[in-house]
Amino acid sequence: MSSTRLHAAVRAAARDRLSLLSRLGWVGPGLLTALICLTVLASAVPAATALAVGALISGLAHADAVAGLLAMYALALLTGHAVRAAQGPLYYLAEARVDGRHRAELARLASTSPTIDALERAEVQTLIRSARADPESFMDGTPGAGVLAQLDLIGRSLALVGAALVLAATAWWAVPLLVAAAAAVHQLGWHEGRRWRRVWRPALRPVMRAQVWSDAIVSQGAGKEIRIFGLGDWALDRVDGHLREAFDPHWPVGRRILADKWLQLVAVLVPLGVVLVAVALDAARGGAPVAMATAALVAATTVFEAFNDAPRATINAVTCVRAFEDVRARLAGPATRVPAQRAGAGEVPDKPPLVRFEGVRFSYDGLSSPVLDELDLEVRPGELLAIVGANGAGKSTLIKLLAGLYEPTAGRITADGVDIRDLGPEAWRARLSVVFQDFVRYHLSAADNVALGNALAAPDRAAIEGAARDAGFTEVVAGLPNGWDTPLARDRTGGVDLSGGQWQQVALARALFAARTGARVLVLDEPTAHLDVRTEREVFDRLAAHRGDASVVLISHRLSTVRQADRIVLLSDGRVTESGTQDDLMAAGGRYAEMFTIQARRFQRGYDDRLDEGDIA
Numbered sequence: 001m002s003s004t005r006l007h008a009a010v011r012a013a014a015r016d017r018l019s020l021l022s023r024l025g026w027v028g029p030g031l032l033t034a035l036i037c038l039t040v041l042a043s044a045v046p047a048a049t050a051l052a053v054g055a056l057i058s059g060l061a062h063a064d065a066v067a068g069l070l071a072m073y074a075l076a077l078l079t080g081h082a083v084r085a086a087q088g089p090l091y092y093l094a095e096a097r098v099d100g101r102h103r104a105e106l107a108r109l110a111s112t113s114p115t116i117d118a119l120e121r122a123e124v125q126t127l128i129r130s131a132r133a134d135p136e137s138f139m140d141g142t143p144g145a146g147v148l149a150q151l152d153l154i155g156r157s158l159a160l161v162g163a164a165l166v167l168a169a170t171a172w173w174a175v176p177l178l179v180a181a182a183a184a185v186h187q188l189g190w191h192e193g194r195r196w197r198r199v200w201r202p203a204l205r206p207v208m209r210a211q212v213w214s215d216a217i218v219s220q221g222a223g224k225e226i227r228i229f230g231l232g233d234w235a236l237d238r239v240d241g242h243l244r245e246a247f248d249p250h251w252p253v254g255r256r257i258l259a260d261k262w263l264q265l266v267a268v269l270v271p272l273g274v275v276l277v278a279v280a281l282d283a284a285r286g287g288a289p290v291a292m293a294t295a296a297l298v299a300a301t302t303v304f305e306a307f308n309d310a311p312r313a314t315i316n317a318v319t320c321v322r323a324f325e326d327v328r329a330r331l332a333g334p335a336t337r338v339p340a341q342r343a344g345a346g347e348v349p350d351k352p353p354l355v356r357f358e359g360v361r362f363s364y365d366g367l368s369s370p371v372l373d374e375l376d377l378e379v380r381p382g383e384l385l386a387i388v389g390a391n392g393a394g395k396s397t398l399i400k401l402l403a404g405l406y407e408p409t410a411g412r413i414t415a416d417g418v419d420i421r422d423l424g425p426e427a428w429r430a431r432l433s434v435v436f437q438d439f440v441r442y443h444l445s446a447a448d449n450v451a452l453g454n455a456l457a458a459p460d461r462a463a464i465e466g467a468a469r470d471a472g473f474t475e476v477v478a479g480l481p482n483g484w485d486t487p488l489a490r491d492r493t494g495g496v497d498l499s500g501g502q503w504q505q506v507a508l509a510r511a512l513f514a515a516r517t518g519a520r521v522l523v524l525d526e527p528t529a530h531l532d533v534r535t536e537r538e539v540f541d542r543l544a545a546h547r548g549d550a551s552v553v554l555i556s557h558r559l560s561t562v563r564q565a566d567r568i569v570l571l572s573d574g575r576v577t578e579s580g581t582q583d584d585l586m587a588a589g590g591r592y593a594e595m596f597t598i599q600a601r602r603f604q605r606g607y608d609d610r611l612d613e614g615d616i617a
């Protein structure tokens with residue numbers, strides 16, 4: 001290794017260790033003080049033990065002094081044991097605190113990043129997995145273990161100084177020899193740790209895949225299909241295959257590491273043996289007093305232990321911390337531009353805003369053509385706007401852009417003339433409520449499931465009940481065993497599961513609760529796909545009647561429902577190709593009219609009237 005590279009590597013290693021040490025504060029002042037005191041005490045024990053052993057040996061000839069010397073030796077031994085006994089649980093507690101804080105910081109980072117595009121990338125998910133150091137996949141070397149390994153190293157260094165002083169009094173030349181040998185052993189340990197690391201890192205992905213299948217096997221949702229399609233053995237084979245892919249390479253590496261252990265053995269035994277023999281011979285020839293020689297021999301072994309820190313704990317912890325920093329950099333991305341300090345920025349008026357998509361273009365990574373291309377669209381204050389289009393036309397993407405979950409590749413989205421990026425995600429989303437197609441079914445009570453439409457608002461029961469009434473969900477609640485307090489999850493005690501349509505009513509109630517508590521733009525991405533036509537119609541009527549002054553953007557494939565909207569836009573080829581009322585669009589005789597006619601004809605024949613992909617030429 002060239003000197004520049006060596007220099008850079010040493011600097012990086014020092015930076016990593018300092019970065020770990022800086023997290024010591026996370027254990028809290030009381031526990032930290034206790035840990036520091038114990039570490040200092042523990043570092044004095046080896047030298048004290050060496051001196052006590054030496055004194056005891058020299059005192060054996062004086063019967064009256066033996067009892068006192070034995071007591072001294074016993075005290076040194078007992079202190080060592082007591083300190084170790086106290087260190088165990090305190091280290092465990094401190095490690096848990098550091099790991100808890102580390103994982104909480106990571107979760108905060110992931111859940112508060114303004115956009116979700118980075119989170120959707122496989123490499124970011126792998127980094128998050130690596131940074132999180134989950135106990136089930138991370139056997140050792142969590143950040144907490146790495147942080148405490150640094151404190152331990154400081155303690156060992158102090159112990160080294162003490163032991164070196166004792167040893168130097170008898171054989172000063174032995175100190176540099178043993179320190180150099182111990183450093184070599186330490187380096188070999190690091191090399192070994194890095195070899196493990198290299199084989200362990202590529203194992204992360206297959207372990208993640210195995211986890212997906214092993215979770216699916218025991219999950220409720222996938223569990224149904226696994227049984228119906230007879231996928232049980234197949235899924236188990238997948239788990240097995242991924243685990244083999246992950247861990248098979250570990251065996252040869254483990255065997256090679258074991259075979260190379262002799263190097264460490266030689267590096268320990270040869271110098272230590274030389275020192276022990278030389279000091280013993282010197283004492284035998286009457287050079288050093290026996291007491292000093294004995295103390296030196298005990299101290300010599302301590303010098304070795306000073307370098308015997310846990311390289312795997314530090315290496316793995318450094319990996320976690322670096323992955324954490326990498327995740328932070330990727331999640332920050334371009335989306336976190338500082339909100340502009342100009343008039344109107346950072347605040348959204350209490351009335352529904354005029355929202356405009358101006359020349360918006362958006363492409364997903366890996367797709368050859370943009371999903372939205374030069375899209376211009378207005379959502380006028382208070383209007384009920386329906387967006388229709390074939391599968392894959394980009395409707396959900398448009399919604400995610402409106403919610404600021406993605407940023408346009410070009411163009412901008414404004415609310416009352418201010419770019420929503422300048423408003424800042426929190427201010428903008430406080431005025432917006434979105435029910436996604438794949439809305440989350442929280443394992444919480446019915447009341448909490450509705451109130452999560454606005455987690456920042458007080459969970460006011462009257463507002464929850466009002467929103468549920470407007471969404472037509474009241475009757476369902478009345479039938480629940482414990483009313484509003486019933487958990488909406490079968491795997492919770494006293495919990496029940498709802499039908500797909502009932503869940504959609506919950507999601508709708510969530511949006512209406514948000515409208516009652518401040519949201520001025522409601523976005524509903526296929527909120528009624530699971531409902532029968534009559535119920536959907538009722539929901540639509542309720543939505544129109546109870547949205548207050550909020551603007552509503554509604555995506556639906558059922559044109560018989562959306563025809564009552566104030567305005568309907570057809571999304572096609574990445575832009576708005578038709579826009580107007582139902583009558584306008586039918587009179588224009590364009591693609592919307594064609595789609596509507598197909599659905600109406602089908603409905604009359606008794607088929608479902610949803611729009612399919614092939615329906616549009």
Ligand SMILES: Nc1ncnc2c1ncn2[C@@H]1O[C@H](COP(=O)(O)OP(=O)(O)OP(=O)(O)O)[C@@H](O)[C@H]1O
Pocket residue numbers: 120364365367371389390391392393394395396397398
């Ligand atoms: N996260 C993603 N990464 C890459 N491509 C995506 C992603 N999400 C959607 N797409 C692609 O973008 C296009 C538009 O998808 P989008 O979900 O916006 O369509 P949609 O109009 O809502 O469709 P549907 O009516 O079926 O819900 C599709 O071709 C889809 O495959």
